[in-house]
Structure formats: C-alpha cells, structure tokens
Amino acid sequence: xxxxxxxxxxxxxxxxxxxxxxxxxxxxxxxxxxxxxxxxxxxxxxxxxxxxxxxxxxxxxxxxxxxxxxxxxxxxxxxxxxxxxxxxxxxxxxxxxxxxxxxxxxxxxxxxxxxxxxxxxxxxxxxxxxxxxxxxxxxxxxxxxxxxxxxxxxxxxxxxxxxxxxxxxxxxxxxxxxxxxxxxxxxxxxxxxxxxxxxxxxxxxxxxxxxxxxxxxxxxxxxxxxxxxxxxxxxxxxxxxxxxxxxxxxxxxxxxxxxxxxxxxxxxxxxxxxxxxxxxxxxxxxxxxxxxxxxxxxxxxxxxxxxxxxxxxxxxxxxxxxxxxxxxxxxxxxxxxxxxxxxxxxxxxxxxxxxxxxxxxxxxxxxxxxxxxxxxxxxxxxxxxxxxxxxxxxxxxxxxxxxxxxxxxxxxxxxxxxxxxxxxxxxxxxxxxx
Ligand SMILES: Cc1cc2nc3c(=O)[nH]c(=O)nc-3n(C[C@H](O)[C@H](O)[C@H](O)COP(=O)(O)OP(=O)(O)OC[C@H]3O[C@@H](n4cnc5c(N)ncnc54)[C@H](O)[C@@H]3O)c2cc1C
Numbered sequence: 001x002x003x004x005x006x007x008x009x010x011x012x013x014x015x016x017x018x019x020x021x022x023x024x025x026x027x028x029x030x031x032x033x034x035x036x037x038x039x040x041x042x043x044x045x046x047x048x049x050x051x052x053x054x055x056x057x058x059x060x061x062x063x064x065x066x067x068x069x070x071x072x073x074x075x076x077x078x079x080x081x082x083x084x085x086x087x088x089x090x091x092x093x094x095x096x097x098x099x100x101x102x103x104x105x106x107x108x109x110x111x112x113x114x115x116x117x118x119x120x121x122x123x124x125x126x127x128x129x130x131x132x133x134x135x136x137x138x139x140x141x142x143x144x145x146x147x148x149x150x151x152x153x154x155x156x157x158x159x160x161x162x163x164x165x166x167x168x169x170x171x172x173x174x175x176x177x178x179x180x181x182x183x184x185x186x187x188x189x190x191x192x193x194x195x196x197x198x199x200x201x202x203x204x205x206x207x208x209x210x211x212x213x214x215x216x217x218x219x220x221x222x223x224x225x226x227x228x229x230x231x232x233x234x235x236x237x238x239x240x241x242x243x244x245x246x247x248x249x250x251x252x253x254x255x256x257x258x259x260x261x262x263x264x265x266x267x268x269x270x271x272x273x274x275x276x277x278x279x280x281x282x283x284x285x286x287x288x289x290x291x292x293x294x295x296x297x298x299x300x301x302x303x304x305x306x307x308x309x310x311x312x313x314x315x316x317x318x319x320x321x322x323x324x325x326x327x328x329x330x331x332x333x334x335x336x337x338x339x340x341x342x343x344x345x346x347x348x349x350x351x352x353x354x355x356x357x358x359x360x361x362x363x364x365x366x367x368x369x370x371x372x373x374x375x376x377x378x379x380x381x382x383x384x385x386x387x388x389x390x391x392x393x394x395x396x397x398x399x400x401x402x403x404x405x406x407x408x409x410x411x412x413x414x415x416x417x418x419x420x421x422x423x424x425x426x427x428x429x430x431x432x433x434x
Contacts, residue, residue, distance in 0.1 A: 002142075002154075006032045006124075008332055009144055009155040011131045011168055013040035015318045016304025017161030018114045019325030022058055025121035027333055032153065033115075033123055034146060036130040041111025045188060045282035046318060047228050047239060049212055050105045054322040059117060061099070066113050068103035069232040070210025071095065074202075078266070079217035079383040085266040086217075086387045096209065104210050104230045104237065106190075107318075133171055134158060134300065140342075141172065141299035156341050159301050159328050161321075164283045166306035174302065175293030180248060182287030182308075182369070184225060186241030187254040189262075191274035195234045201270055207233050214315065215261065217383040222376050223250055224286075226312070227261045229270065236271055238262065241284050254281070284317070285310045289366035295353060296346040301328040307353075311361050313368065320358040327352040367431035375424065385415060 008024055010017045013035035024031045037043035049072060055062050063071075074091035095101050115125055135143040135152060143154035160168035164183065169175045195207040202211040215227040225242030240257045247253060261267055285291065285308040292308050295301065303309070304321035311320060331349040335341050353359050372378060389408050393401070412421070 004155060005143075005153045006030050006155045007336070008032075008157050008159060009034065009153055010159045010161055011144060012161035012163055012304075012306075013037070013115055013125060013127075014044055014111065014161060014163060014304060014321060015114070016306075016309075016321035016325035016328075017159065018111065018118050019054075019058060019322040020159050020161060020303060020329040021118045021123040021125075021325075022114075022121055023326050023329035024332065025118060025123035027329075028122070029332070029336070031123040032155075033118065033125045034129050034131050034144070034153075035125060035127045037127060039112050039127050040115035040125065041108040044107040044111055045186070045280045046105070046107045047188065047230060047237060047315065048105050048107060048318070049102050049230060049315060050110065051102045051316055051319040052100055054319040054326070056099055058322065058326065063100060063103060067109040068105050070104050070204075070208055071100040072102045072104065072210045072212050072230075073204075074211040076211070076213040078213060078215045079387060080215050080264060080266065081218045081384055081387050083265060084387050084391065085215070085264075086383070086390055091211075102212075104212070104232050106232070131162070131168065134168055136172075139298060141297065144168075157299055157301065157332050157335070157346070159303060159325075159332075160306050161303045161325060161328075162306055164285050164305040164308075166302065168300075169293055169302045169306050172297055172300060174295075174297060174300075178285075180244035181373070182243075182285070182291045184241040184243050184284040184286045184312075185247060185254055185281065186239055186284050187258050187279070187281045188237060188239030189258065189276055189280075190232070190278040191236045191238060191271050192234065192277045193236055193271070193274040197273070198231050198234070198236070202231055204231070215267075216379060218380045218387075219260070219264065220257070220379065221250060221252075222380045223247070223252075224372050224376070224379065225257075226315075227257070228315075229267065235277060236274060238267075238271060243286055244283075284312070286312055286369065288312070288369055289359075289362040290369075292362075296331075296343060296349050298343045298346075299341050301331060301346055301349050303328045309358060309362070311358065311365065313365050314361070316358075316361075323356055323358050324353060327356065371427060371431045375427065378424070381415065385412065 007030040010033040073095040078085040078087045130147040131144045210231040213229040223246035227240040230237045303324040309320040310317040
C-alpha cells in the first residue's frame with residue numbers, strides 16, 4: 001500500500017504556507033507545516049506594512065488580537081537627491097477606522113501569532129526542520145525528505161511555500177536559478193524611539209496611528225531600488241532594497257546605502273536619538289509577472305515569494321502570499337473530491353491565480369522592469385530636474401516667476417528634448433497604464 005503520513009505537507013511557515021495551512025486545517029484536512037526556523041517568523045523579514053484585506057477574509061478582525069504595531073493613516077513618496085526631497089503625501093482620516101487598510105508589523109511576532117491560529121485549527125507545525133528535497137515516485141511528488149533522522153514524510157500533495165529561494169521548485173525544474181536582475185537585496189534596521197517622539201515627529205495623535213515613507217530618486221545613483229521608513233509603536237523600521245545586478249555594477253552594498261539614507265538631512269531628524277535594536281537582511285523578488293515560474297506539477301503546488309508573487313510598485317507581498325496560499329489550499333480541496341492530484345487536476349490553481357486581483361495587478365506592471373532597465377533616467381534625471389525646478393521656484397532671488405518658467409522650459413528642452421519627453425510619456429502609457 002502507498003505510504004501516506006498526511007494529506008498535505010506544506011514547506012515553510014511564512015504567510016503563504018500559514019494561509020494554506022489555515023484553510024486546509026479548517027476544512028479538516030490532515031496537514032503538516034515544516035519550518036526550518038526556530039519558530040514561524042524567526043527567519044522572516046519584511047519592511048513591513050501589512051495590508052489587511054487578505055488576512056481579514058481569513059480571520060475576521062484579526063487585528064484585534066494579532067500583534068500589530070500602528071495602522072497607517074499617511075503614505076508618502078519622496079524623490080530624493082543628496083540634500084533635498086520632493087514628496088507626494090496622502091493622509092486621510094478614512095484610514096483611521098476599522099477594518100483598517102494596513103498596519104506596520106514585525107514578522108517575527110506576527111507569523112508566530114498566525115501560526116498559533118493555524119495550530120488551533122488543527123494543523124501540525126514542526127519547527128527547526130529543513131526540507132532537503134522532494135520525494136518523487138513515478139514522476140509524481142509524493143512527499144519530502146527532511147534533515148531529521150528517518151525524516152521522510154509522505155502526502156497526497158506537497159505545497160512549496162519556501163520563499164524567494166524556493167529550492168523545491170528549483171529541484172522539480174519548475175523554475176531556474178534566480179538571475180541577479182530580478183531579485184533585490186534588502187537590509188532593514190529597527191530603531192527604538194519613544195512613542196511620544198514618534199507622535200510628535202510624524203504628527204500622529206496617538207501610538208495607534210502610523211505613517212509610511214517610500215524613498216527613491218537620484219540619491220540611489222541610478223540603481224533600481226527603494227528605501228522606506230515606517231513607524232512602529234515605539235520604534236522606526238528603516239531600510240533599503242536594491243536590485244542585485246545594480247549593486248554588483250555599482251560596486252556598492254545596501255549597508256552603505258542605508259547609512260547614507262539615515263544621514264540624509266530629510267531623514268536624520270526623524271530618527272535622531274534612536275537606538276538600533278535589530279538589523280536584518282533578506283532578498284525580495286523583483287521580476288514581476290514575467291518572472292512567475294510554473295506553478296504546479298503532479299502532486300505539487302507552489303505559492304508566495306516562491307512564485308515571485310510580489311507587487312513592488314505598491315509594496316505588496318505578504319498579502320499576495322496569503323492570497324496565493326488560500327488559492328493553493330482551495331485547489332487541493334477541489335482535487336480531493338475526485339482524489340486526482342495529477343498535474344492536470346492541479347492546473348486549476350493556475351486559473352485561480354490568473355483571475356486573482358494580485359495577478360491582475362502584476363500583469364498591469366508587467367513591463368515595468370523592462371521600462372526601468374531601458375530608461376533608467378526615469379529614476380535620476382527627471383526627478384532631479386523637478387527637484388531643481390521646485391528649489392528654483394520657491395527661491396526668492398530677484399528672478400521673476402515668468403523668467404523662471406522660461407529658463408526651466410529651455411533647460412528641459414536641452415536636457416530631454418520635447419519629442420523624447422513625449423516618447424517617454426507614451427512609453428509609460430504603453431507599458432503600464434494601457
Ligand atoms: C526587506 C523586505 C521588505 C518587505 N516589505 C514588505 C512590506 O512592507 N509589505 C509586504 O506586504 N511585503 C513586504 N515584503 C515581501 C514579503 O515579506 C513577502 O512577499 C512574504 O513574506 C512572502 O511570504 P512567503 O510565505 O511566500 O515566504 P516567506 O515569508 O519567505 O516564508 C518562507 C518560509 O519558508 C521557510 N523555509 C524556506 N526553505 C525551507 C526549507 N527548505 N525547509 C523548511 N522551511 C523552509 C522559511 O524559513 C520561511 O519561514 C518585503 C520583503 C522583504 C525581504
């Protein structure tokens with residue numbers, strides 16, 4: 001008789017694995033989650049803004065008991081050079097009421113709490129166990145090998161929720177080795193600061209309200225990347241992620257960039273007097289839609305960062321991971337009705353992913369990586385021009401405003417050419433908006 005220890009084995013207790021485990025256990029499926037970390041979340045890093053919708057669908061009003069920091073009521077996008085920032089800011093009281101759009105969180109706390117919920121549903125989670133390879137029999141995935149003695153486990157289906165490096169998907173030939181142009185290396189520091197100081201500096205009325213800042217522009221020297229600063233209850237999360245290919249070409253590293261950001265005159269006063277509590281590093285998938293690998297094979301489904309399900313433009317990853325985990329679980333439940341876990345049966349997962357809001361968003365941005373590769377000056381020359389123009393506009397220096405506009409028009413024409421500018425606008429429309 002064919003050996004079977006569980007109905008489903010999930011590899012990885014990040015948001016995608018835990019979401020899949022929650023749905024499966026709730027439906028009475030005998031599920032095990034295998035996590036290599038000391039506990040779920042111990043190895044996981046995020047900026048981290050957590051969008052609530054996907055989780056709230058799973059556990060309504062989860063934020064009332066989950067370890068969340070502040071709900072975000074203000075979003076800022078800053079274009080920075082070395083001495084200035086030009087920002088777009090949005091703050092709304094509409095974000096100040098339940099069910100809340102997003103929270104700042106610490107993954108080490110949040111994943112651990114989520115894992116407890118999954119256990120309460122009936123799934124088994126084992127920590128400090130590394131899955132070393134899939135077990136394949138007759139072309140079908142039937143289980144996994146672990147680093148424990150006699151650690152082979154068998155199931156109907158294995159779900160690979162093992163993150164950006166996903167060795168399982170690689171070993172099964174579903175994806176290639178990640179190229180350095182589709183993955184970013186990110187570092188993050190948590191800086192302890194009094195609640196009152198945070199409230200004052202960020203104009204927040206209580207330690208429940210939070211603000212989020214994203215920073216890009218010429219200060220990154222033309223590298224594709226983003227820095228961020230988020231308020232937690234009594235600390236600040238600050239970090240930067242840059243595409244690895246760019247780090248190699250610019251012979252730099254994210255640690256130096258983070259120090260540069262912390263010293264920036266617009267950022268330094270916000271973190272002044274704070275004490276570094278934690279320093280973390282992790283990779284972020286950046287390839288978007290075209291980097292999505294094959295999602296399934298006989299007896300196997302893969303989710304979350306392992307399928308590059310990250311929308312970097314809108315800084316969404318953890319919620320997309322939850323969404324894909326739920327869809328993988330639903331696919332299993334459908335397949336279980338016929339007992340058919342073949343590739344053909346599991347291919348329903350692909351349709352579900354395609355129809356999801358997340359995939360539609362990724363599809364909209366699908367040409368973004370190519371656009372930025374071809375037109376890197378979108379991140380440098382254009383923002384620099386507008387930073388300089390705004391500086392000039394607000395400087396009262398005896399030059400009239402009409403003369404300033406005339407000068408700016410000429411400089412713009414000399415620098416970019418109006419025909420080229422029209423072409424660039426068309427490229428944005430063609431690649432992103434259309
Ligand atoms: C620096 C940074 C900032 C980010 N900021 C944000 C943000 O602000 N908002 C947002 O929504 N998203 C953000 N993201 C993205 C988000 O963190 C990911 O999209 C999300 O965590 C993916 O979840 P996952 O479950 O697929 O993978 P992961 O969270 O990576 O979980 C994978 C799990 O699998 C385990 N594992 C791996 N291999 C094995 C193995 N062989 N055996 C056993 N266990 C294994 C790991 O230990 C880990 O627990 C950020 C990511 C980074 C790196």
